[in-house]
Amino acid sequence: MESTWVYWIALFELLESRGFTVLLVNARHVKNVSGRKSDVLDCQWQQQLMIYSLLRGAFRPSDEVCALRSLWRQREMLQKNQGRHLQHMQKALTQMNIQLSNVISNIAEETGEKILRAIVAGERDGQVLAAMKNVRIHVSEAEIAKSLQVTGASNTYSISPIN
Incomplete structure (x- = not known):
């Protein structure tokens, strides 16, 4: 799975909770598709790379660390907004x-x-x-x-x- 802003997170967590082995891949590592670029071509290219074990999963921290990071980012955003409101x-x-x-x-x-x-x-x-x-x-x-x-x-x- 390629990360696309925050949209990938829910699907990634759902698949992982259902027992699938999900790899989060760096988009820069898989963008060498020749010809016109489309989501279908990207998917087929990633599938081909996966078949030949040429994909490595990106680092994904544990669920606890992800939750902590999310809370930290929310806190930082609230602090920035606090200054504007003051x-x-x-x-x-x-x-x-x-x-x-x-x-x-x-x-x-x-x-x-x-x-x-x-x-x-x-x-x-x-x-x-x-x-x-x-x-x-x-x-x-x-x-x-x-x-x-x-x-x-x-x-x-x-x-x-x-x-």
């Missing part, structure tokens, strides 16, 4: 003229999360929100309250809760 949150806060990221380096940690949850719940008093800061935050409550003040015609801001 940037979107910071941009939305900036558009609402809430400058929380100027005083708290990571709005996804405890203090930022508490303040954001309180804002979504309806709290608008900057002093109350600033009092939620963790002791590890070196910025004063007054500076946090100032970053949460809205300047402009109306000193109110509205945030609609997302369901």
